[in-house]
Amino acid sequence: MPRPGLLIEELPIWAHLNGVKFTGVKVANTEGRGYGVISENTLTTDEDTVTLGTPTFIAVPHNLVLNAAAVDEYAKEDKNFKQLLEAAEHRSSRADILLFLLVQTALASRVNHPSHSSIGVSNPWTEYLQLLPGTLFVPTLWHEDERLLLRGTSLEAAVSAKVSALVAEFDAIQQISSDIPCWNEVLWESGSVSLRDWILLDALYRSRCLELPRSGESMVPCIDMVNHSASPTAYYDENSKDEVVLLPRPGAGLLAGDEITISYGDTKSGAEMLFSYGFIDPTSAAESLTLVLEPFPDDPLARAKLVAFGGAPKLHVARDGSSVVWKSPFAYLMCINEEDGLDFRVLQDTEGGQQLRVFWQDDDVTDRADGFEALIQSHPLSALFQLRVVTIIQERLEVQLGRAQSHQVAKQDPGLGDVRDECLKAAELLRQVEMGVLESGIESLEEERSSLLADKNVVAYLGLMEPAASDLVEEEASNEVEDFS
Numbered sequence: 082m083p084r085p086g087l088l089i090e091e092l093p094i095w096a097h098l099n100g101v102k103f104t105g106v107k108v109a110n111t112e113g114r115g116y117g118v119i120s121e122n123t124l125t126t127d128e129d130t131v132t133l134g135t136p137t138f139i140a141v142p143h144n145l146v147l148n149a150a151a152v153d154e155y156a157k158e159d160k161n162f163k164q165l166l167e168a169a170e171h172r173s174s175r176a177d178i179l180l181f182l183l184v185q186t187a188l189a190s191r192v193n194h195p196s197h198s199s200i201g202v203s204n205p206w207t208e209y210l211q212l213l214p215g216t217l218f219v220p221t222l223w224h225e226d227e228r229l230l231l232r233g234t235s236l237e238a239a240v241s242a243k244v245s246a247l248v249a250e251f252d253a254i255q256q257i258s259s260d261i262p263c264w265n266e267v268l269w270e271s272g273s274v275s276l277r278d279w280i281l282l283d284a285l286y287r288s289r290c291l292e293l294p295r296s297g298e299s300m301v302p303c304i305d306m307v308n309h310s311a312s313p314t315a316y317y318d319e320n321s322k323d324e325v326v327l328l329p330r331p332g333a334g335l336l337a338g339d340e341i342t343i344s345y346g347d348t349k350s351g352a353e354m355l356f357s358y359g360f361i362d363p364t365s366a367a368e369s370l371t372l373v374l375e376p377f378p379d380d381p382l383a384r385a386k387l388v389a390f391g392g393a394p395k396l397h398v399a400r401d402g403s404s405v406v407w408k409s410p411f412a413y414l415m416c417i418n419e420e421d422g423l424d425f426r427v428l429q430d431t432e433g434g435q436q437l438r439v440f441w442q443d444d445d446v447t448d449r450a451d452g453f454e455a456l457i458q459s460h461p462l463s464a465l466f467q468l469r470v471v472t473i474i475q476e477r478l479e480v481q482l483g484r485a486q487s488h489q490v491a492k493q494d495p496g497l498g499d500v501r502d503e504c505l506k507a508a509e510l511l512r513q514v515e516m517g518v519l520e521s522g523i524e525s526l527e528e529e530r531s532s533l534l535a536d537k538n539v540v541a542y543l544g545l546m547e548p549a550a551s552d553l554v555e556e557e558a559s560n561e562v563e564d565f566s
């Protein structure tokens with residue numbers, strides 16, 4: 082069902098009724114960035130103190146802060162919601178908050194359909210949600226044609242996986258709440274919420290969540306209207322009255338009519354910014370990307386390696402000044418085998434259960450399965466193992482670069498489909514940033530490979546082996562990347 086929606090002009094009334102104080106600032110439409118917070122005064126500050134103007138732009142009382150604790154408080158007032166929250170098993174703060182917001186969405190739609198049941202207690206968020214934008218450019222909300230624009234970028238797999246996860250979450254919520262008659266009626270029989278609402282709420286949560294010093298991960302009305310800049314003029318904090326406040330940064334200068342901004346973080350990559358906020362600021366985004374690393378398809382230990390490693394096998398590459406750094410703990414486990422001294426054993430534990438244990442050179446290293454970079458250091462053939470790792474990393478970057486290049490698109494391309502300009506521009510900016518990192522990474526790995534191939538232990542190893550005795554040596558010597566498994 083379409084969200085009811087309130088005009089941003091109604092925000093001052095909502096703020097007044099709910100005790101939010103605005104001083105010398107207002108929320109208004111900005112050019113290309115949705116709503117933003119605008120200064121109504123000229124303000125000069127020096128590096129240490131605010132010398133003129135108001136010290137607090139916005140003050141939000143603690144009772145409006147939405148986090149897991151606030152959802153629990155709300156559940157104390159509404160026994161039906163408590164039942165729903167418990168049925169959903171409090172899987173995470175995010176899950177609790179999204180469930181609360183889903184219910185508020187349904188309650189808001191009831192305003193337009195007063196015949197619906199009186200289940201659910203409205204609260205300030207029921208109305209505030211209606212003031213939030215209904216269009217966001219985070220890729221989980223892109224149409225299918227627009228998501229194709231991400232082919233060859235690091236977001237291609239991440240966005241597909243996130244959309245699948247959101248569909249599964251929504252199905253689970255639907256199943257749980259359908260078993261509770263009152264919620265079945267409010268949420269589903271009335272048709273008041275849909276999968277689109279769930280995806281939108283997830284996007285609103287991700288793009289508006291703040292990390293507060295005391296209250297932790299929270300959504301804060303009104304302060305979530307502040308846009309990002311690489312040269313921010315404000316920051317948020319919690320004061321001694323437990324309010325969340327927006328304050329000018331020392332050294333910030335503002336003219337009346339200037340937009341007030343904060344920093345959403347300067348270590349987030351372009352992909353992370355696009356994924357979480359629906360835009361990339363090339364002046365502040367970190368030049369880095371994270372890729373998924375697949376184990377060798379013909380590795381008989383692949384499954385055991387994945388289980389023992391525990392986390393998702395990833396590769397992180399980043400430009401650091403003039404050099405490129407990479408990190409991939411799984412790549413080290415991926416590149417060593419039984420003949421090198423790796424072993425997996427299934428052992429009986431004291432409770433009669435079975436445990437997969439990892440051994441390296443006969444030492445039990447199960448707890449260090451993500452630390453093979455350090456574990457191989459003392460091995461005489463560590464340079465050879467490093468060469469294998471560098472080779473597969475370089476190959477992964479080459480494959481990614483090839484895909485990124487082959488999927489480049491331009492506005493005038495026939496067959497582009499029905500895509501919005503914002504999505505096309507964001508996807509192509511991401512592609513350009515990532516291609517730059519990949520090209521530099523491949524170059525720097527080539528240098529690493531050359532120096533490893535010149536390592537005396539590698540040379541001795543390759544020289545000692547009879548060509549017929551080992552396929553591996555032949556392949557290593559001929560630098561055939563794909564055969565290093």
Ligand SMILES: C[S@@+](CC[C@H](N)C(=O)[O-])C[C@H]1O[C@@H](n2cnc3c(N)ncnc32)[C@H](O)[C@@H]1O
Pocket residue numbers: 113114115116117213214217218288289305306307308309310357358359360362
């Ligand atoms: C916390 S909200 C800020 C308020 C938001 N503009 C609105 O209309 O409600 C974060 C969202 O604002 C937009 N945004 C913030 N900073 C931006 C920037 N520098 N460039 C483009 N969009 C920006 C993005 O849509 C982002 O997801």
